[in-house]
Amino acid sequence: MSTPKPDLTARFAQAMECLAPERPSQLGLAVSGGGDSIALMHLARHWGGAELHIATVDHGLRPEAAEEAAFVAHTAGAFGLSHVTLKWEGWSGQGNLQDAARQARRSLLTQWAQQEGLQAVLLGHTQNDQAETFLMRLARGSGVDGLAAMAPVHDESGIRWLRPLLQFTRDELRDWLRARNHSWVDDPSNDDTNFDRIKARQAVQHLEPLGLSSERLAQTAQRMAEARAVLDAAATDAARHICRFEHGDFVFDAAGLDALAQETRHRLVARALCEVASKPYRPRLSALRAALSSASATLHGCLLTRTAKELRITREQNAVKGHSAPLDSLWDGRWRAMPPAQTDLPPGLTISALGEAGLAQCPDRTGWRLPRRSLLSSPAVWLGSRLIAAPLAGFSPNWRFCVREPDESFVLTPYSH
Incomplete structure (x- = not known):
C-alpha cells in the first residue's frame, strides 16, 4: 500500500x-x-x-x-x-x-x-x-x-x-x-x-x-535537466580555452570550436547569442546549425561572422536600429555610458547605435577597437543627430562604455572597454 x-x-x-x-x-x-x-x-x-x-x-x-x-x-x-x-x-x-x-x-x-x-x-x-x-x-x-x-x-x-x-x-x-x-x-x-x-x-x-x-x-524532464547540468559544465570548461570577450563581442577560436563535440559547440554558441542579445531563451537548434554552417549569418538578434581563424558574435545592427535610451540608463540591456569626470554635460544626451552615420565621423581606424560590423551596432552618445562620443570607434576616447559582464558560466579573458 x-x-x-x-x-x-x-x-x-x-x-x-x-x-x-x-x-x-x-x-x-x-x-x-x-x-x-x-x-x-x-x-x-x-x-x-x-x-x-x-x-x-x-x-x-x-x-x-x-x-x-x-x-x-x-x-x-x-x-x-x-x-x-x-x-x-x-x-x-x-x-x-x-x-x-x-x-x-x-x-x-x-x-x-x-x-x-x-x-x-x-x-x-x-x-x-x-x-x-x-x-x-x-x-x-x-x-x-x-x-x-x-x-x-x-x-x-x-x-x-x-x-x-x-x-x-x-x-x-x-x-x-x-x-x-x-x-x-x-x-x-x-x-x-x-x-x-x-x-x-x-x-x-x-x-x-x-x-x-x-x-x-515530468520525471523524464527532470533527468534531462540533470544531463543538461553535466553538459553545461563541459561547455564552461571549453570556454576557458577557446573563447574571449572583446568589448561586448564573443570571439571563438575556429579550430578549437570545430574540435569540440557538436553538443558542446552548439551549447557555447547559443549561450553567447543569448548573452549578446540579452535573451533568456536559446534559438532553435535547426536555425543554429544553419547559422554555423555559413560564413556570415544573422540569428537571435546577433551577427555571426566566420573566418579561417575565428567565429565572432556581435549584436546585429538592425536589432538595435532606432533604439535609444537616456544617458543615465542601460542601453540594449547591457551597456552603460561613463562620461569623463568633472564634465558639464548638455541636457538631452542619449545613447543609440553608432550606425553608418556615426562611423563615417570616425575615419581614424587606429582608434577602432572592433571590426567595422561590430562598431555599427556599438553604443554611442548623441545630442540629437550630433555624435558626442563613440569610444569604441576612437571618437572622444575620454568617454567609456561599460558592458555587462558575461554570465558566470563563461570563464573568459575580458578586455577593457
Missing part, C-alpha cells in the same frame, strides 16, 4: 522551505484566475511566510479577460491582499501569438516586481505543465536543453522566479479548492485545439495507458 501524500498546505510549505529558505518578506504572485494560480494564491496565503502582492496580466485578447482580472482582484481583496492588473497592448498581430504573449507577460511581471521591490515572484506551473511542455518540445525535435524540466528556481532581470507547484497535479489542486469552496475561472482557450499546448494536454491522456503519465513525463 502506498503512503498517502501530506496535505497540500504541508507540501506547499515544504516546497517553499526548499525554494526560499530565507523567507522573503515581500512576495509577488502571478494569478490569472485559473485553478492552478488561484490554488497558488490560497496556498501561499495559508503558508503565511511573506506579505503577498498579486498581479494579473490582461493580454486584451479575449473579452472575458477583464472580467477574470476583476475576479482575481475581488478574491484577493476579500483576504486583504493587494492586487494590480497589468495590461498588454503591444501585439502587432504578427508572428506567434502564444510566444509573444508569454514574453509580454514575463516583461510586465518583471517591471511590476522591480517597481514594487519584490524579492521573488511565484508562478503556478504544475506537474501537468511540465509534462505538456516536454511533449511539445519533443515534437519540435528539441535536444537536451529543450526537453529539460522547468527550473523550480530561476533568476532573471534581477528577479527570483519560483515554481512551488511543480510536484502538484492540476486535478489535486482543483480538488483541494473544491473541498474549501474556493472558486476559479476556466479559460475557454483551454479547450481550443488550435493551440499546441492543448493538443499536448489531450495527448497525455491517450499516453497514460502506455505508462506515459504526466508524472512519468
Whole structure:
C-alpha cells in the first residue's frame, strides 16, 4: 500500500522551505484566475511566510479577460491582499501569438516586481505543465536543453522566479479548492485545439495507458535537466580555452570550436547569442546549425561572422536600429555610458547605435577597437543627430562604455572597454 501524500498546505510549505529558505518578506504572485494560480494564491496565503502582492496580466485578447482580472482582484481583496492588473497592448498581430504573449507577460511581471521591490515572484506551473511542455518540445525535435524540466528556481532581470507547484497535479489542486469552496475561472482557450499546448494536454491522456503519465513525463524532464547540468559544465570548461570577450563581442577560436563535440559547440554558441542579445531563451537548434554552417549569418538578434581563424558574435545592427535610451540608463540591456569626470554635460544626451552615420565621423581606424560590423551596432552618445562620443570607434576616447559582464558560466579573458 502506498503512503498517502501530506496535505497540500504541508507540501506547499515544504516546497517553499526548499525554494526560499530565507523567507522573503515581500512576495509577488502571478494569478490569472485559473485553478492552478488561484490554488497558488490560497496556498501561499495559508503558508503565511511573506506579505503577498498579486498581479494579473490582461493580454486584451479575449473579452472575458477583464472580467477574470476583476475576479482575481475581488478574491484577493476579500483576504486583504493587494492586487494590480497589468495590461498588454503591444501585439502587432504578427508572428506567434502564444510566444509573444508569454514574453509580454514575463516583461510586465518583471517591471511590476522591480517597481514594487519584490524579492521573488511565484508562478503556478504544475506537474501537468511540465509534462505538456516536454511533449511539445519533443515534437519540435528539441535536444537536451529543450526537453529539460522547468527550473523550480530561476533568476532573471534581477528577479527570483519560483515554481512551488511543480510536484502538484492540476486535478489535486482543483480538488483541494473544491473541498474549501474556493472558486476559479476556466479559460475557454483551454479547450481550443488550435493551440499546441492543448493538443499536448489531450495527448497525455491517450499516453497514460502506455505508462506515459504526466508524472512519468515530468520525471523524464527532470533527468534531462540533470544531463543538461553535466553538459553545461563541459561547455564552461571549453570556454576557458577557446573563447574571449572583446568589448561586448564573443570571439571563438575556429579550430578549437570545430574540435569540440557538436553538443558542446552548439551549447557555447547559443549561450553567447543569448548573452549578446540579452535573451533568456536559446534559438532553435535547426536555425543554429544553419547559422554555423555559413560564413556570415544573422540569428537571435546577433551577427555571426566566420573566418579561417575565428567565429565572432556581435549584436546585429538592425536589432538595435532606432533604439535609444537616456544617458543615465542601460542601453540594449547591457551597456552603460561613463562620461569623463568633472564634465558639464548638455541636457538631452542619449545613447543609440553608432550606425553608418556615426562611423563615417570616425575615419581614424587606429582608434577602432572592433571590426567595422561590430562598431555599427556599438553604443554611442548623441545630442540629437550630433555624435558626442563613440569610444569604441576612437571618437572622444575620454568617454567609456561599460558592458555587462558575461554570465558566470563563461570563464573568459575580458578586455577593457
